[in-house]
Amino acid sequence: MDAIFPYCRDHLFYPEHKAEGLLPFKVGEVYLTGPEEPNKYIDISETFMLKMKAIACHISQVGDHTKDFETWIQGRKAQAEAMAKERGMPITEGFHRIEIRR
Numbered sequence: 001m002d003a004i005f006p007y008c009r010d011h012l013f014y015p016e017h018k019a020e021g022l023l024p025f026k027v028g029e030v031y032l033t034g035p036e037e038p039n040k041y042i043d044i045s046e047t048f049m050l051k052m053k054a055i056a057c058h059i060s061q062v063g064d065h066t067k068d069f070e071t072w073i074q075g076r077k078a079q080a081e082a083m084a085k086e087r088g089m090p091i092t093e094g095f096h097r098i099e100i101r102r
Contacts, residue, residue: 004030005100031095038094044080045090052076 004027007013011024031040044051052073056065065072077091084092 001030027100029100030098032098033093033095035094035096038096040095040097041083041087041089041092042095043084043089043091044093045084048077048080048091049073 009024009026011018014022017024055062056069056072080091080093083094084090
Protein backbone atom coordinates (compact mmCIF):
# COMPACT_ATOMS: atom_id res chain seq x y z
CA MET A 1 0.00 0.00 0.00
CA ASP A 2 2.92 2.37 0.63
CA ALA A 3 3.94 1.97 -3.01
CA ILE A 4 0.45 3.09 -4.02
CA PHE A 5 0.15 6.00 -1.64
CA PRO A 6 2.08 8.17 -1.08
CA TYR A 7 5.20 6.87 -2.88
CA CYS A 8 4.02 6.47 -6.48
CA ARG A 9 2.66 9.99 -6.67
CA ASP A 10 5.78 11.72 -5.35
CA HIS A 11 8.81 12.03 -7.64
CA LEU A 12 11.16 12.41 -4.63
CA PHE A 13 10.75 8.74 -3.63
CA TYR A 14 11.98 7.42 -6.97
CA PRO A 15 14.30 10.04 -8.51
CA GLU A 16 15.61 7.49 -11.01
CA HIS A 17 12.15 7.35 -12.58
CA LYS A 18 12.36 11.01 -13.60
CA ALA A 19 15.70 10.30 -15.29
CA GLU A 20 13.96 7.51 -17.24
CA GLY A 21 11.18 9.88 -18.31
CA LEU A 22 8.56 8.33 -16.03
CA LEU A 23 6.03 10.60 -14.36
CA PRO A 24 4.36 10.13 -10.96
CA PHE A 25 1.03 8.31 -11.12
CA LYS A 26 -1.97 8.79 -8.84
CA VAL A 27 -3.77 5.52 -8.14
CA GLY A 28 -7.53 5.98 -7.86
CA GLU A 29 -8.57 2.65 -6.38
CA VAL A 30 -7.16 -0.60 -4.99
CA TYR A 31 -8.80 -4.05 -4.89
CA LEU A 32 -7.69 -6.29 -2.02
CA THR A 33 -8.34 -9.99 -2.53
CA GLY A 34 -9.75 -12.41 0.04
CA PRO A 35 -11.52 -10.00 2.39
CA GLU A 36 -13.88 -11.16 5.12
CA GLU A 37 -16.47 -8.63 3.97
CA PRO A 38 -16.14 -7.85 0.25
CA ASN A 39 -17.62 -4.61 -1.03
CA LYS A 40 -16.90 -5.19 -4.74
CA TYR A 41 -17.78 -8.24 -6.83
CA ILE A 42 -16.49 -9.03 -10.31
CA ASP A 43 -17.67 -11.69 -12.77
CA ILE A 44 -14.62 -13.90 -13.45
CA SER A 45 -16.38 -16.60 -15.47
CA GLU A 46 -14.27 -15.94 -18.60
CA THR A 47 -10.95 -16.14 -16.75
CA PHE A 48 -11.74 -18.61 -13.95
CA MET A 49 -9.82 -21.60 -15.36
CA LEU A 50 -6.79 -19.50 -16.29
CA LYS A 51 -6.79 -18.08 -12.76
CA MET A 52 -6.99 -21.54 -11.18
CA LYS A 53 -4.12 -22.84 -13.33
CA ALA A 54 -2.02 -19.83 -12.31
CA ILE A 55 -2.86 -20.24 -8.61
CA ALA A 56 -2.06 -23.96 -8.76
CA CYS A 57 1.52 -23.06 -9.77
CA HIS A 58 2.04 -21.55 -6.30
CA ILE A 59 2.45 -24.84 -4.46
CA SER A 60 3.99 -23.23 -1.37
CA GLN A 61 0.79 -21.19 -0.88
CA VAL A 62 -2.00 -23.58 -1.94
CA GLY A 63 -0.40 -27.03 -1.78
CA ASP A 64 0.32 -29.49 -4.55
CA HIS A 65 -2.86 -30.23 -6.47
CA THR A 66 -1.26 -32.16 -9.32
CA LYS A 67 -3.12 -35.36 -8.42
CA ASP A 68 -6.46 -33.83 -7.37
CA PHE A 69 -6.58 -30.81 -9.69
CA GLU A 70 -10.13 -31.40 -10.98
CA THR A 71 -11.53 -31.95 -7.48
CA TRP A 72 -9.67 -28.90 -6.17
CA ILE A 73 -11.00 -26.80 -9.06
CA GLN A 74 -14.58 -27.96 -8.46
CA GLY A 75 -14.35 -26.92 -4.79
CA ARG A 76 -13.06 -23.47 -5.69
CA LYS A 77 -15.65 -23.13 -8.45
CA ALA A 78 -18.49 -24.07 -6.08
CA GLN A 79 -17.42 -21.29 -3.69
CA ALA A 80 -17.26 -18.73 -6.50
CA GLU A 81 -20.63 -19.84 -7.90
CA ALA A 82 -22.28 -19.59 -4.47
CA MET A 83 -21.03 -16.02 -4.09
CA ALA A 84 -22.11 -15.25 -7.66
CA LYS A 85 -25.61 -16.66 -7.30
CA GLU A 86 -26.53 -13.96 -4.78
CA ARG A 87 -25.46 -11.32 -7.31
CA GLY A 88 -26.90 -12.77 -10.51
CA MET A 89 -23.51 -13.59 -12.04
CA PRO A 90 -22.08 -16.95 -13.22
CA ILE A 91 -18.78 -16.98 -11.25
CA THR A 92 -17.76 -14.13 -8.97
CA GLU A 93 -14.75 -13.02 -6.99
CA GLY A 94 -15.12 -10.64 -4.06
CA PHE A 95 -12.72 -7.85 -3.21
CA HIS A 96 -12.42 -5.05 -0.72
CA ARG A 97 -12.29 -1.90 -2.86
CA ILE A 98 -10.51 1.12 -1.45
CA GLU A 99 -10.93 4.44 -3.20
CA ILE A 100 -7.98 6.76 -2.84
CA ARG A 101 -8.74 10.45 -2.90
CA ARG A 102 -6.69 12.29 -5.44
